[in-house]
Amino acid sequence: MIRLPLVLFFSAVLFSTGVYGVLARRNGVLVLMSIELMLNAVNVNLVAFSQYVRDIGGQVFALFVIAVAAAEVGIGLAIVILIFRNRESINVDEVSLLKW
Amino acid sequence: MNPTIDYHAILPELILSGTLVVVLVVDVFLRPPRKWLAMPLSFAGVLAAFVATLTLIGADRTTFGGSYHVDPFAVLFKVFFLSVAMIVLFLSLRYFREGRYYQGEYYFLLLSSVLGCVMMPSSRDLLMLFISLELVSAPAFLIAAFRKNDPRSNEAGLKFFLIGVLSSAVMLYGMSLIYGVTGSTNLYEIGKALAGHLGGQETLALAAILFVVTGFAFKVSAFPFQFWAPDTYEGAPVPVTAFLASASKAAGFTGLLQLMFVAFIHQAAFWGPVFAAFSIFTMSIGNLVALQQRQAVRLLAYSSIAQAGYMLLPFALAGHGVDKEAFAAAVTYILIYAIMNLGAFAVVVAVSRKSSALLIADFAGLMRNAPLLALAMTIFMVSLAGVPPTAGFWGKFFVFRAGIDAGGIGIALAVVMVVNSVISLFYYLAIPRQMILVEGPEEPMRSPALVTFVAALAAAAVIAVFVYPDLIAHFPPLSTLVGS
Amino acid sequence: MAELIVFWVFAPLAVASGIAMLLQRNAVYSALFLVVNFFALAVFFLMLGAEFLFAVQIIVYAGAIMVLFLFVIMLLGVDREERLVEPIRWQRPLGIFLGVGITAEIFAAVRAGVGFAAKAPGGFALVNQGGNAQAIAKVLFTDYFLPFEITSILLIVAAVAAMVLAHRRRGAVSGPPPAGPARPQPDREAEVAG
Numbered sequence: 163m164i165r166l167p168l169v170l171f172f173s174a175v176l177f178s179t180g181v182y183g184v185l186a187r188r189n190g191v192l193v194l195m196s197i198e199l200m201l202n203a204v205n206v207n208l209v210a211f212s213q214y215v216r217d218i219g220g221q222v223f224a225l226f227v228i229a230v231a232a233a234e235v236g237i238g239l240a241i242v243i244l245i246f247r248n249r250e251s252i253n254v255d256e257v258s259l260l261k262w
Numbered sequence: 263m264n265p266t267i268d269y270h271a272i273l274p275e276l277i278l279s280g281t282l283v284v285v286l287v288v289d290v291f292l293r294p295p296r297k298w299l300a301m302p303l304s305f306a307g308v309l310a311a312f313v314a315t316l317t318l319i320g321a322d323r324t325t326f327g328g329s330y331h332v333d334p335f336a337v338l339f340k341v342f343f344l345s346v347a348m349i350v351l352f353l354s355l356r357y358f359r360e361g362r363y364y365q366g367e368y369y370f371l372l373l374s375s376v377l378g379c380v381m382m383p384s385s386r387d388l389l390m391l392f393i394s395l396e397l398v399s400a401p402a403f404l405i406a407a408f409r410k411n412d413p414r415s416n417e418a419g420l421k422f423f424l425i426g427v428l429s430s431a432v433m434l435y436g437m438s439l440i441y442g443v444t445g446s447t448n449l450y451e452i453g454k455a456l457a458g459h460l461g462g463q464e465t466l467a468l469a470a471i472l473f474v475v476t477g478f479a480f481k482v483s484a485f486p487f488q489f490w491a492p493d494t495y496e497g498a499p500v501p502v503t504a505f506l507a508s509a510s511k512a513a514g515f516t517g518l519l520q521l522m523f524v525a526f527i528h529q530a531a532f533w534g535p536v537f538a539a540f541s542i543f544t545m546s547i548g549n550l551v552a553l554q555q556r557q558a559v560r561l562l563a564y565s566s567i568a569q570a571g572y573m574l575l576p577f578a579l580a581g582h583g584v585d586k587e588a589f590a591a592a593v594t595y596i597l598i599y600a601i602m603n604l605g606a607f608a609v610v611v612a613v614s615r616k617s618s619a620l621l622i623a624d625f626a627g628l629m630r631n632a633p634l635l636a637l638a639m640t641i642f643m644v645s646l647a648g649v650p651p652t653a654g655f656w657g658k659f660f661v662f663r664a665g666i667d668a669g670g671i672g673i674a675l676a677v678v679m680v681v682n683s684v685i686s687l688f689y690y691l692a693i694p695r696q697m698i699l700v701e702g703p704e705e706p707m708r709s710p711a712l713v714t715f716v717a718a719l720a721a722a723a724v725i726a727v728f729v730y731p732d733l734i735a736h737f738p739p740l741s742t743l744v745g746s
Numbered sequence: 747m748a749e750l751i752v753f754w755v756f757a758p759l760a761v762a763s764g765i766a767m768l769l770q771r772n773a774v775y776s777a778l779f780l781v782v783n784f785f786a787l788a789v790f791f792l793m794l795g796a797e798f799l800f801a802v803q804i805i806v807y808a809g810a811i812m813v814l815f816l817f818v819i820m821l822l823g824v825d826r827e828e829r830l831v832e833p834i835r836w837q838r839p840l841g842i843f844l845g846v847g848i849t850a851e852i853f854a855a856v857r858a859g860v861g862f863a864a865k866a867p868g869g870f871a872l873v874n875q876g877g878n879a880q881a882i883a884k885v886l887f888t889d890y891f892l893p894f895e896i897t898s899i900l901l902i903v904a905a906v907a908a909m910v911l912a913h914r915r916r917g918a919v920s921g922p923p924p925a926g927p928a929r930p931q932p933d934r935e936a937e938v939a940g
Binding site for chain 3: 267272275279282283286326327328329330364367370371374377378381389390393394396397400401403404407408410465466468469
């Protein structure tokens with residue numbers, strides 16, 4: 163059995179990578195992917211805790227996170243395509259007509 | 263195994279879900295000139311849900327294993343959200359009909375977001391809160407980008423979307439840690455677990471609370487997470503902005519109220535100062551930037567950031583022995599704010615028919631061209647500044663009194679709030695000044711009857727609440743969510 | 747012991763693929779690294795007693811969501827390289843600072859905390875008794891039935907999103923033509939010039 167702190171540390175690194183990606187990348191699609199990375203860190207947490215507190219609720223929660231993430235990706239990519247058609251650019255700060 | 267479901271408790275939600283599916287299907291069979299019929303259909307559904315909610319007054323029902331709770335707090339906010347939905351529907355009809363938008367889809371998305379709002383105050387489970395919040399914001403991302411051909415609207419949608427999803431991820435990370443520390447997702451269970459001995463996990467619990475609060479700070483546009491709001495508000499269609507600034511924001515606050523005052527209340531000594539900082543910076547920055555705005559929607563956006571600062575203030579008072587009073591003050595403020603803000607946006611919708619740039623200068627001469635609208639707008643601006651004889655005064659008064667009663671940091675916060683209210687007078691009065699004192703082109707303005715009706719109704723409500731504050735202030739203290 | 751080996755193989759793999767994803771210039775490579783990351787995490791789920799999520803992770807994430815990402819990247823043009831020179835100076839240092847800060851925060855918090863609450867005695871096998879999928883279904887269709895139904899509305903919203911935003915109607919445009927720029931926009935002109 164792996165000790166829980168190890169898993170938590172791992173998920174924290176994963177989450178931080180995602181945070182960095184959101185701030186550092188400018189491509190809208192890549193920002194979205196970085197957010198997916200963060201959501202996956204959340205899922206790792208939930209599943210690990212689910213095992214350690216011996217409660218299935220965490221896994222169900224993770225299932226919902228995956229479902230909602232799928233919906234979010236659908237919406238996000240639709241917005242990205244819309245912007246691309248109007249501006250021929252998907253870079254987050256290149257589309258900055260308004261201030262970021 | 264069949265779940266035991268209390269169908270009466272979730273009747274409003276069931277009616278709304280049914281309506282939004284019907285709207286989507288009926289839209290397919292409507293010919294383009296008749297697409298606007300989706301609005302009366304949506305209105306009927308919201309009205310039915312409203313009536314269903316009224317039958318739940320005084321109820322105290324839990325269902326779905328305690329994750330969904332219909333109590334006075336929830337019913338109060340459900341009634342409020344459904345009222346806001348009806349008003350936004352009124353504001354939307356002409357705007358979306360004349361602009362040749364995708365009307366059926368718009369009303370479907372609006373109703374979905376309203377459904378999320380209505381579920382929010384009943385959600386007493388982290389998972390339920392998360393799903394409600396997503397349902398509030400996911401459709402909102404889309405209707406913010408609904409002016410498809412305008413790059414500014416597209417970007418409003420993208421920025422809102424990225425911030426929304428990012429804040430969800432941060433909030434979820436905190437929620438996952440809370441679940442790990444307490445072993446439960448139920449708010450009441452979490453509250454109980456966090457009250458007891460945590461066996462060396464206090465730090466982790468506090469870190470988790472910090473993540474959750476940060477996630478919500480994005481949603482309610484608290485400083486330093488407020489930068490998306492002005493751009494999104496400016497880029498979105500005006501009726502959508504009205505919805506975002508009132509219902510969507512209030513939904514964020516209901517979630518925050520439940521989390522803080524039910525689940526995390528025992529850690530108030532830790533998060534109280536965090537909220538104090540949020541509150542001071544949010545109201546000050548919002549007001550100072552608002553002073554420099556020349557565009558009406560941007561001005562209202564910064565005003566709504568400043569107003570969020572006032573709403574965050576009562577959170578900072580938790581744990582000072584005035585929990586119930588602070589809670590009631592926050593709820594009262596949110597309700598009053600929404601009424602006056604919606605009214606102001608109704609007038610902006612009317613003016614947007616004349617000039618889509620919506621500069622403050624475009625309000626010039628409104629007093630002569632549309633005296634009723636100008637008078638209503640003056641009332642809303644005075645009310646947002648918190649000056650009698652308007653409802654806004656009572657909103658600020660209750661928050662102020664709670665601050666004084668809390669003593670210590672509460673008094674300091676109350677003073678900062680008063681100073682900020684005085685500063686805010688300068689920009690709030692800029693619009694009435696423009697309308698009354700500055701000569702504009704003389705052209706009688708014809709605003710849609712429904713929009714004028716909403717503005718007049720809201721103005722009447724703002725005055726009426728000043729005369730009888732109990733019209734609103736009577737209800738929040740009935741909430742059983744917070745012990746005295 | 748076997749679990750520890752699996753952990754030390756897949757955890758670095760997941761982190762490395764996550765970082766590689768961020769450092770890639772080409773979005774397609776980034777997407778492929780993300781798939782590697784998703785697979786590594788799926789293995790974790792299996793190891794932590796979540797067989798159902800293991801399958802869902804591969805089918806939904808590595809399958810459906812990644813295909814969606816790749817499809818959109820291809821649609822927008824693969825050769826569209828991103829300038830990695832940062833125009834907003836403070837964002838990258840802030841990203842590093844926040845990333846390190848969060849990791850340190852969790853590390854400190856976890857080290858301080860020992861011994862997590864255990865609800866049911868007898869290990870996770872008891873919870874998973876009769877199969878992991880059944881255990882999930884039992885909770886999903888009782889206590890979490892409402893969010894389950896609400897998620898379906900969320901998915902309709904996503905479908906409507908694709909329809910409304912990506913659809914181009916001939917003639918009947920959505921919304922009035924954009925209003926003239928309300929304010930001067932020096933940033934844009936500077937960008938064109940540079």
